[in-house]
Amino acid sequence: xxxxxxxxxxxxxxxxxxxxxxxxxxxxxxxxxxxxxxxxxxxxxxxxxxxxxxxxxxxxxxxxxxxxxxxxxxxxxxxxxxxxxxxxxxxxxxxxxxxxxxxxxxxxxxxxxxxxxxxxxxxxxxxxxxxxxxxxxxxxxxxxxxxxxxxxxxxxxxxxxxxxxxxxxxxxxxxxxxxxxxxxxxxxx
Amino acid sequence: xxxxxxxxxxxxxxxxxxxxxxxxxxxxxxxxxxxxxxxxxxxxxxxxxxxxxxxxxxxxxxxxxxxxxxxxxxxxxxxxxxxxxxxxxxxxxxxxxxxxxxxxxxxxxxxxxxxxxxxxxxxxxxxxxxxxxxxxxxxxxxxxxxxxxxxxxxxxxxxxxxxxxxxxxxxxxxxxxxxxxxxxxxxxxxxxxxxxxxxxxxxxxxxxxxxxxxxxxxxxxxxxxxxxxxxxxxxxxxxxxxxxxxxxxxxxxxxxxxxxxxxxxxxxxxxxxxxxxxxxxxxxxxxxxxxxxxxxxxxxxxxxxxxxxxxxxxxxxxxxxxxxxxxxxxxxxxxxxxxxxxxxxxxxxxxxxxxxxxxxxxxxxxxxxxxxxxxxxxxxxxxxxxxxxxxxxxxxxxxxxxxxxxxxxxxxxxxxxxxxxxxxxxxxxxxxxxxxxxxxxxxxxxxxxxxxxxxxxxxxxxxxxxxxxxxxxxxxxxxxxxxxxxxxxxxxxxx
Numbered sequence: 100x101x102x103x104x105x106x107x108x109x110x111x112x113x114x115x116x117x118x119x120x121x122x123x124x125x126x127x128x129x130x131x132x133x134x135x136x137x138x139x140x141x142x143x144x145x146x147x148x149x150x151x152x153x154x155x156x157x158x159x160x161x162x163x164x165x166x167x168x169x170x171x172x173x174x175x176x177x178x179x180x181x182x183x184x185x186x187x188x189x190x191x192x193x194x195x196x197x198x199x200x201x202x203x204x205x206x207x208x209x210x211x212x213x214x215x216x217x218x219x220x221x222x223x224x225x226x227x228x229x230x231x232x233x234x235x236x237x238x239x240x241x242x243x244x245x246x247x248x249x250x251x252x253x254x255x256x257x258x259x260x261x262x263x264x265x266x267x268x269x270x271x272x273x274x275x276x277x278x279x280x281x282x283x284x285x286x287x288x
Numbered sequence: 289x290x291x292x293x294x295x296x297x298x299x300x301x302x303x304x305x306x307x308x309x310x311x312x313x314x315x316x317x318x319x320x321x322x323x324x325x326x327x328x329x330x331x332x333x334x335x336x337x338x339x340x341x342x343x344x345x346x347x348x349x350x351x352x353x354x355x356x357x358x359x360x361x362x363x364x365x366x367x368x369x370x371x372x373x374x375x376x377x378x379x380x381x382x383x384x385x386x387x388x389x390x391x392x393x394x395x396x397x398x399x400x401x402x403x404x405x406x407x408x409x410x411x412x413x414x415x416x417x418x419x420x421x422x423x424x425x426x427x428x429x430x431x432x433x434x435x436x437x438x439x440x441x442x443x444x445x446x447x448x449x450x451x452x453x454x455x456x457x458x459x460x461x462x463x464x465x466x467x468x469x470x471x472x473x474x475x476x477x478x479x480x481x482x483x484x485x486x487x488x489x490x491x492x493x494x495x496x497x498x499x500x501x502x503x504x505x506x507x508x509x510x511x512x513x514x515x516x517x518x519x520x521x522x523x524x525x526x527x528x529x530x531x532x533x534x535x536x537x538x539x540x541x542x543x544x545x546x547x548x549x550x551x552x553x554x555x556x557x558x559x560x561x562x563x564x565x566x567x568x569x570x571x572x573x574x575x576x577x578x579x580x581x582x583x584x585x586x587x588x589x590x591x592x593x594x595x596x597x598x599x600x601x602x603x604x605x606x607x608x609x610x611x612x613x614x615x616x617x618x619x620x621x622x623x624x625x626x627x628x629x630x631x632x633x634x635x636x637x638x639x640x641x642x643x644x645x646x647x648x649x650x651x652x653x654x655x656x657x658x659x660x661x662x663x664x665x666x667x668x669x670x671x672x673x674x675x676x677x678x679x680x681x682x683x684x685x686x687x688x689x690x691x692x693x694x695x696x697x698x699x700x701x702x703x704x705x706x707x708x709x710x711x712x713x714x715x716x717x718x719x720x721x722x723x724x725x726x727x728x729x730x731x732x733x734x735x736x737x738x739x740x741x742x743x744x745x746x747x748x749x750x751x752x753x754x755x756x757x758x759x760x761x762x763x764x765x766x767x768x769x770x771x772x773x774x775x776x777x778x779x780x781x782x783x
Contacts, residue, residue: 134717137459137713137717137719140713141459141462141463144462144463144466147481148466148469148481151480151481152480155478155480156478164742164743164746164747165738165739165742165743165747166476166478167473167475167476167478167480169739170469170735170738171469171480171481174462174465174466174469177458177462178462178466181455181458181459181462182459184455185455185456185459188453188455193453194718195453195456195716195717195718195719196718197715197716197717197718198509198715198718200325200326200506200509200510201325201326201366201370202325202326202510202514202515202676203509203510203513203514203515204513204514204515204516205513207513207515207516209512209513209716210511210512210513210514211512213511213512213514214508214511214512214712217507217508217511217684218508218705218709220684221504221684221688221701221705221708222701222702222705224688224701225688225698225699225701225702225705226698228688228692228698228701229698233689233692237685237688237689240681240684240685240688241681241682241684241685242681244677244680244681244684244685245677245678245681246677247511248511248514248676248677248680248681249514249516249676249677250675250677250678250681259678263682263685264685267685267686267689271339271689271693275339275341275342275343276341276342277338277339277341277342277693278693278696279689279692279693280696
């Protein structure tokens with residue numbers, strides 16, 4: 100997955116320029132064909148599913164003629180077939196259309212820095228939610244995400260984040276009976 | 289009439305103050321979500337699934353229905369004022385609605401769209417009232433082979449009819465089926481794809497998958513290509529229609545449902561095809577054909593009416609057969625599963641209060657939406673000015689809340705992020721998201737029905753086709769596989 104990410108910055112521009120011979124050999128070949136990474140991913144998942152199915156214990160109490168292995172085997176084989184067919188399609192010049200949307204500017208190069216920042220902030224929340232409690236980790240998540248997305252209002256952003264997080268905590272935890280961890284802050288209050 | 293008296297009972301349920309409140313919450317959220325760029329109704333319902341853990345199912349579905357219909361109303365506001373439709377159903381509205389707004393007739397376009405939605409939704413819901421019980425009766429004694437056939441139909445339809453590439457649709461479906469395999473096998477307790485992890489043995493919750501693919505995936509994908517200066521919406525006054533416009537719009541409003549409803553009910557993929565067909569029809573029938581492309585009001589009225597009617601049609605197949613034909617229906621089906629309710633022919637017998645309360649609330653939601661959208665459209669349009677960092681940070685925030693609420697497990701948040709990155713990858717490479725979600729939701733059930741059917745027939749494959757119903761469904765599947773000819777009617781993906 101990571102190696103397909105590496106060249107996506109350039110390939111949007113490259114697609115429209117219809118592949119001028121910039122690189123040599125394999126690199127030039129792979130340029131603009133990062134979609135082959137999807138095929139590799141499908142292939143890997145297929146192998147994983149098949150391995151898991153074939154190494155399954157066979158002494159389960161089976162009811163009926165079809166056991167727990169059949170469907171995974173079918174899905175695994177289908178994944179391999181689709182991976183190959185997709186690779187053929189890509190090599191023939193087929194291309195998955197990137198999805199558009201109101202706030203999406205496909206002409207702009209991919210901004211992976213923002214995505215990595217967001218993923219990092221999100222992961223931090225996953226690790227902080229239990230020790231710090233939701234009101235704090237949630238506020239950090241909102242502020243961090245807004246910062247990553249380009250908001251630089253250093254007075255307003257933390258305030259919005261804190262209010263949103265606290266209100267959400269009370270609405271879910273107290274009003275809707277969906278438990279969220281309060282953390283040390285809520286124990287003090 | 290039997291269904292009429294049931295409907296009256298349903299109004300009794302839906303008109304209770306609590307349920308009215310949830311309907312109001314649903315239509316308000318739905319309209320806001322429809323107007324807001326970047327959030328579709330499917331993402332909204334997915335994000336709200338955990339909210340409803342503490343609610344009773346009737347209230348939850350009344351809210352979801354409000355969101356579904358409200359999203360359609362709000363979506364057309366965005367496409368008319370911004371020309372960048374967020375939902376596929378609103379693509380056609382932008383074609384005529386936006387030129388109207390640019391030439392100063394935005395108010396009329398909004399009115400034609402809102403009343404179109406109202407008319408389409410009302411007619412569609414009436415058809416739902418009369419058709420759904422009949423369909424349920426016809427299908428009432430379907431067994432395992434029939435259920436399996438319906439689920440195969442859902443898989444094939446969602447990969448073949450939607451999207452521009454079948455192979456990518458199938459790839460997406462298989463990813464979904466794989467995620468659905470994780471956990472303990474329902475029939476033998478055998479661990480599959482758990483790699484010895486106790487948490488994976490419980491399987492990956494559908495909510496995590498839906499929120500990951502719809503919300504996180506979308507937010508990250510937008511972040512990757514965020515438009516630095518969002519388009520300015522065209523300012524607009526209060527929607528209204530003059531007499532001349534009314535004369536031009538009432539027929540398209542009534543024609544829309546005739547196209548929208550059947551397309552919503554059959555697994556042809558929701559509102560995209562019928563709105564376009566309605567557009568073509570109105571263009572052909574119009575006396576003002578030269579205005580099309582420059583802002584013909586018929587081109588707004590007809591397709592919008594068709595879009596809402598198709599939403600009602602979608603509910604027919606979702607409620608009576610458990611067959612989801614759109615992303616929203618798929619997520620609603622997941623919600624039914626959360627409550628341990630199996631949509632299908634027996635739903636009308638087993639949960640009459642829920643079903644008829646839901647249907648009655650559709651009528652109420654429609655009236656609320658008309659009231660909310662006609663006078664208040666300029667207020668809703670203000671939502672288009674929300675700073676994008678807040679919008680997408682908010683989506684990530686609520687996605688985290690929802691995923692954590694599922695089981696109180698921080699690990700779920702990590703899985704959510706991984707599935708979100710998968711969603712990003714799928715959007716980048718044109719793999720449609722819906723087949724994956726349908727695969728996760730229907731996959732385990734389909735496997736169970738398949739094994740049950742083969743158990744009854746003692747392993748003989750003929751056990752899968754031994755009922756007239758299943759044979760009919762397989763014929764339909766064969767027809768869909770030959771569908772590409774008809775698909776040429778639809779223009780290249782507008783998005």
